Each structure stands twice: as C-alpha cells, then as structure tokens.
Amino acid sequence: MKEINKKENRPAGVLVLGGLNFLILGLGSLLVLSSLYFRSDSQTFTALLAEMAKYFGAQPEVEVVKKVILIQMGVSAVFALTGLGLLLGKEAARKATVYFSFFVVLLTFAAALFNRGVVRQAFVQIIYPGILIVYLTNKNVEGYFRGLPAVRQGLPRQEKPGD
16 A cells, blocks of 8 residues: 655645644734733733723723633644644644634634624634634545545546656
8 A cells, every 4th residue: 555645645724724723823822912911011911901991891800801811822822732733634633623613613602692792703703613623524634634545526636657
C-alpha cells in the first residue's frame, strides 16, 4: 500500500481553518487579551468598560471584566492548540475542534434563550463553529486526518511520472 504524504494531500480548508484557529483566534486573541488583562489601567481597558456600559446599562466592575477576559483567554488557548493540531494533521485535534464547536453552538443557543436581546448576535456567532463542524466531519477531511486517501468525485487523479 502506498504511503500517504499528509502535507502533500492536505485539503486547502484544513490549512485555512487551522491557520485561522491557530493564528487569529488563538495566538492573536491571546496577545490582545493578555495585554488587556495585565494592563487594566490602560486607556484601552477604560474604553472597553465604557463600551460595555452601553450594552449593560451600568459600568461593570473591573474584576468581573478581568474574569471574563481570563475565560476568553482559555477559549483562545483552545483555539491555538486545536488550530496547531489541525495544521499538523492530528485526528485528536479534529475531534476536539468538532466537539468544542458543538459546545460553542450549545452555549450560544443557551445564551439566546436566556437573553432574547442577543438572538441576532447568536446567529452570527454560530456561523464559524457551524462551518468547522460541517467541514471537519466531511468524509474526505476525516480520511485525511486518519491517513486515508481522498475519495474524489469526478475524473480520477492522474499519476505523475515517477510516483
């Protein structure tokens, strides 16, 4: 049986979604959130509190906001780890990303049930996890993570001389 080269056969979506999870939602968010968390006396943090006051009617306490930022930093760490795992072609990372995405969708629906004012935002917030779920449960993508050859539709792939 021919050895499957994971890097050569990596679906483009794995590269895009894994890179987005790792670089933007993971490392990028961690950097920004860390800056906010450790510099709570900055103008940016003060502006964040003022913006939150518009939505909640009262300015939230600094410690409460710091706890929320800490939780979001944990979410960003999950994105960074699973994104790196996706880029490396790890099946465990694919499964973790799918399960985490389902968890995010369920939390979003729960938030919308308890707070009717966030229903519109809830629809927007489930788009990306929904894309992750649909894409990462595709048979070809699952096969890639398991080291199986892609099941292609249409014309068969031409072998290159020397393969």
